[in-house]
Amino acid sequence: MAIPIQLYKAMDDDKITMHLLHVVCGSRIQYRKHCPVCDVDVQPDDVVRGVELPDGRYVILQPDEDSQTSADRTINLVSFHQLGEIDPVLYRQAYWVKPLPGGEKAYRLLTDTLQETRTVGLATMTLRQKFSLSVIRPVPPHVLMLHSLYFPESLREEGRTFGQTTAVISEKERDMAKMLVTQMQEPFVEENYPNLARRELLERIEALAPNAQPAPDARVTKEVLSLMEQLRSSVEQRTQREHQA
Amino acid sequence: MREPGFFVPPMLAVTAQEPFDDSQWIYEVKWDGYRCQIHWNGTLRLYSRQGHDLLTQFPDLQDAGTFLPFPMVLDAELVAWIDGHPSFAALQRKEPVPHRLIVFDCLFAQNRWVLHEPLATRRALLQERVQSAGPLVVSEAVDGQGLALLHAVREQGLEGVMAKDRHSLYHPGQRVRFWQKFLAEYRQWALVPYVSRRKHHGGWLWAIVSAETQLPLGLLPAPRSWSVPEELQQTSADMVPLNPPLHAEVSYRMLTDTGRMRHGRIRRWRR
Numbered sequence: 011m012a013i014p015i016q017l018y019k020a021m022d023d024d025k026i027t028m029h030l031l032h033v034v035c036g037s038r039i040q041y042r043k044h045c046p047v048c049d050v051d052v053q054p055d056d057v058v059r060g061v062e063l064p065d066g067r068y069v070i071l072q073p074d075e076d077s078q079t080s081a082d083r084t085i086n087l088v089s090f091h092q093l094g095e096i097d098p099v100l101y102r103q104a105y106w107v108k109p110l111p112g113g114e115k116a117y118r119l120l121t122d123t124l125q126e127t128r129t130v131g132l133a134t135m136t137l138r139q140k141f142s143l144s145v146i147r148p149v150p151p152h153v154l155m156l157h158s159l160y161f162p163e164s165l166r167e168e169g170r171t172f173g174q175t176t177a178v179i180s181e182k183e184r185d186m187a188k189m190l191v192t193q194m195q196e197p198f199v200e201e202n203y204p205n206l207a208r209r210e211l212l213e214r215i216e217a218l219a220p221n222a223q224p225a226p227d228a229r230v231t232k233e234v235l236s237l238m239e240q241l242r243s244s245v246e247q248r249t250q251r252e253h254q255a
Numbered sequence: 256m257r258e259p260g261f262f263v264p265p266m267l268a269v270t271a272q273e274p275f276d277d278s279q280w281i282y283e284v285k286w287d288g289y290r291c292q293i294h295w296n297g298t299l300r301l302y303s304r305q306g307h308d309l310l311t312q313f314p315d316l317q318d319a320g321t322f323l324p325f326p327m328v329l330d331a332e333l334v335a336w337i338d339g340h341p342s343f344a345a346l347q348r349k350e351p352v353p354h355r356l357i358v359f360d361c362l363f364a365q366n367r368w369v370l371h372e373p374l375a376t377r378r379a380l381l382q383e384r385v386q387s388a389g390p391l392v393v394s395e396a397v398d399g400q401g402l403a404l405l406h407a408v409r410e411q412g413l414e415g416v417m418a419k420d421r422h423s424l425y426h427p428g429q430r431v432r433f434w435q436k437f438l439a440e441y442r443q444w445a446l447v448p449y450v451s452r453r454k455h456h457g458g459w460l461w462a463i464v465s466a467e468t469q470l471p472l473g474l475l476p477a478p479r480s481w482s483v484p485e486e487l488q489q490t491s492a493d494m495v496p497l498n499p500p501l502h503a504e505v506s507y508r509m510l511t512d513t514g515r516m517r518h519g520r521i522r523r524w525r526r
Contacts (some may be wrong), residue, residue, distance in 0.1 A: 051314070053298075054298065055298065074384060096389075102506075110264060124471070184285045221438070227353065227389070227390075230336045230353040230355060231355065231387055231388075231392055233336065233339050234336065234355055234357065234392045235392065237339065237340075237411065238284065238394070238395045239395075240407075241284060241408060241411065242395060243403060244403070244406075244407035244410070245400045245403040245404050245407055247398050248400075248403040248406060249400055249403055252403075
């Protein structure tokens with residue numbers, strides 16, 4: 011069974027987009043692809059992707075080798091699991107899943123079934139031309155969310171041993187620690203955790219907005235357009251005067 | 256027909272005998288710059304009127320393609336912009352000033368060449384698909400009002416007006432009568448305080464100096480109606496003062512930013 015759907019990115023990036031400007035003229039600076047050996051700016055056609063080998067040599071990947079390009083845009087549910095079985099460390103990016111016309115009923119059926127069986131679906135998909143894993147889970151009341159996943163083997167294993175110690179912990183210490191945690195336990199209320207630094211930065215940007223300089227680029231285009239507008243209105247005025255005369 | 260990326264010699268205009276109004280024609284500003292054909296098919300190419308590469312000379316235009324749907328081929332004028340006006344001198348001298356591509360015609364869009372479509376259709380395609388963004392500015396045209404536009408253009412010190420028959424097709428490389436240019440000429444009476452012997456041709460040049468400001472307007476070939484006086488023929492000096500100076504009415508398309516005449520000529524003169 012196939013359900014037509016569309017994905018919408020669910021989480022806003024909390025960073026504010028900034029550009030690098032040339033302080034002298036306020037223009038956006040450009041990044042050029044430059045070859046230091048030939049001392050030329052490199053054209054897009056003259057660029058290939060290479061991977062450095064341990065010995066310092068490069069293998070060059072042809073376009074069809076480095077991206078397992080696939081036109082397949084389906085998401086295949088392959089198995090179902092308990093949500094807790096999947097370690098949160100694997101979660102990458104969240105998407106809202108929206109049913110497209112004709113898919114509403116099957117979408118609701120899948121959502122309700124996942125909710126009632128308290129399971130999530132594991133799916134394979136091709137996202138941005140890369141084969142990847144994802145989890146599809148129900149979110150109350152009746153919507154599905156998709157999380158793209160890291161492959162489990164991406165986890166760096168070195169951290170697993172960081173907790174090893176020879177220190178001995180007494181029963182009393184354990185009880186004290188548990189008591190402390192229990193006392194500080196409380197329901198997780200999302201509103202209690204605003205991104206204060208971001209809000210503060212946005213306020214600063216807003217306060218600076220009246221002094222913002224138009225980008226010089228946009229200014230020139232505005233000048234050209236306004237010159238054409240002046241000419242047009244002067245033509246109109248002249249035509250009107252002639253009609254009146 | 257060739258794919259976008261290959262140069263198509265641009266269509267050229269004749270100079271109009273007399274400026275005119277015609278309801279079937281559209282009129283645009285004739286911008287003082289370099290003719291430029293824009294090809295965008297993932298790779299940007301900018302061709303000069305002769306088909307030479309303009310992008311290496313004006314690398315600041317390299318992101319022009321990203322503002323276009325591709326593939327697309329456009330006809331445009333490349334201008335250098337200083338203080339609210341185009342500057343041909345800044346363009347020629349490659350000064351680091353902002354450049355704009357003022358696009359006025361569309362030769363390829365929707366995966367097909369549209370040279371055989373009338374201008375009105377090509378302009379509609381242009382207006383639908385291209386917006387004034389980045390280095391691109393879409394040229395605005397007025398309908399039927401050629402004389403009024405020429406008047407306005409002259410007041411702004413611009414080069415002239417392009418008049419185009421709205422039914423005209425695009426004939427590559429041809430100078431056609433469906434495109435005519437009205438040149439905004441300027442005239443003034445100036446002084447000729449000295450004459451100068453032309454270096455290699457042996458002819459004489461007149462030094463033209465503004466009667467108002469006394470600033471030099473340039474050197475122009477002496478009119479044929481002027482016979483070289485005896486005493487000048489015998490002199491070996493390169494520059495000979497005229498006392499009293501002659502008066503010449505000069506006409507020119509515009510003054511460069513150093514105050515020199517471009518396309519200057521002597522209309523008439525008197526002692």
